[in-house]
Amino acid sequence: GAGVSQSPSNKVTEKGKDVELRCDPISGHTALYWYRQSLGQGLEFLIYFQGNSAPDKSGLPSDRFSAERTGGSVSTLTIQRTQQEDSAVYLCASSLLAWTGELFFGEGSRLTVL
Amino acid sequence: KNEVEQSPQNLTAQEGEFITINCSYSVGISALHWLQQHPGGGIVSLFMLSSGKKKHGRLIATINIQEKHSSLHITASHPRDSAVYICAVDTGNQFYFGTGTSLTVIP
Numbered sequence: 001g002a003g004v005s006q007s008p009s010n011k012v013t014e015k016g017k018d019v020e021l022r023c024d025p026i027s028g029h030t031a032l033y034w035y036r037q038s039l040g041q042g043l044e045f046l047i048y049f050q051g052n053s054a055p056d057k058s059g060l061p062s063d064r065f066s067a068e069r070t071g072g073s074v075s076t077l078t079i080q081r082t083q084q085e086d087s088a089v090y091l092c093a094s095s096l097l098a099w100t101g102e103l104f105f106g107e108g109s110r111l112t113v114l
Numbered sequence: 115k116n117e118v119e120q121s122p123q124n125l126t127a128q129e130g131e132f133i134t135i136n137c138s139y140s141v142g143i144s145a146l147h148w149l150q151q152h153p154g155g156g157i158v159s160l161f162m163l164s165s166g167k168k169k170h171g172r173l174i175a176t177i178n179i180q181e182k183h184s185s186l187h188i189t190a191s192h193p194r195d196s197a198v199y200i201c202a203v204d205t206g207n208q209f210y211f212g213t214g215t216s217l218t219v220i221p
Contacts, residue, residue, distance in 0.1 A: 035209070043200065045209035056207050091157065099144050099206050105157040 002026075004106035006092050012112045013082055021077045021109045025094030031101070032075050034067060037108070038088040046090075049075060050098040061086075082113045117141050120201050120212035127219050133188040135215045137201030140182065148175050148186050149200040151214070157200070160186070191219045 005024040013019050025032050034046040046059050049069040060066070064082075069075040079086055089108040095101035119138045127133050137146070148160040161168050161175040163184065168175050172191075177184040188195055196219050201212040 033209070042213045043202070043209075043211040045211070048207075059208065093157075099204055102162050103147060103149075103159045105149075105159070107156045 004092055004094050004104050006090075006106035006109050008109055009107065010110045010112075012114065014114050015084060016081055018078065018080045019082055019111060021079075021090050021111070023075045023077070023092030023094075023106060025073065025075070025092070026104055027073075029094035029096055029101075029104070030072065031095045031098035032069060033093045033095075033103070034075070034077050035091045035093070036088040037091060041088075043091070046077070048098060079111075082111075084113050087111055087113045116213075117210040118201055118203055118212040120215050122215060123213065125215055125217045127191050127217070129192060129219055129221050131191050131219075133191050133195075133217065133219075135186045135199050135201075135217070137184045137186070137212055138182060139184075139201075139203045139210070141203060141205055141210060143203040144206040145204050146177055146184050147202040147204070148184075149202060151198045151200060153197070155197075160199075188217075191217075193219045193221050195219050 007022045032049045035043050037043050047067050051072050052069050064080045067077045089110050091108045092106045093103045121136050145162050145164045147162050149157050151157045163177045172189045174187040198214040198216050200214045203210050
């Protein structure tokens with residue numbers, strides 16, 4: 001596609017529910033990154049993929065968070081049993097190659113946990 | 115302990131002024147990124163640096179690897195430059211972000 005696409009753009013959910021956030025990177029970009037930006041806070045790095053592989057998952061905030069990428073393209077970030085502190089904008093970025101290329105960001109998915 | 119420190123946190127300038135935003139970091143890096151985020155908007159990558167200096171229009175970014183310091187300069191600032199500027203470093207398997215510099219350029 002022309003740019004990084006994220007969906008949904010907004011998600012309101014109740015505490016305890018599971019949510020899935022989707023990122024569709026720029027075609028041909030092998031690297032994909034997930035970040036989050038909490039209200040009034042800075043950016044926080046969550047995880048990256050090189051192809052379908054996520055070498056380091058230590059940035060995920062808790063074991064309720066998981067991410068996968070299939071076909072070297074679309075990625076989903078899943079949050080199980082959401083908590084209010086999970087409320088944030090979840091951002092995805094892609095680059096041609098991991099750690100060597102310009103980052104292209106999606107518009108983000110705003111998650112609100114009531 | 116913050117791996118990336120940015121200054122100033124807030125900056126107000128008159129249109130036409132020369133602006134400098136500073137970034138210091140404490141980790142070994144593969145590259146440093148300068149990002150721009152307009153109010154309510156998405157994030158745009160301005161520069162990716164691993165050494166030296168880059169220029170794009172009125173924007174200039176420099177990095178000193180030995181001193182672990184980078185600067186972002188805006189020449190002839192314009193109200194449309196009003197945004198949050200974020201310094202980010204990548205270590206090859208992790209990103210660290212500064213807290214951002216909120217710039218307001220007054221006409």
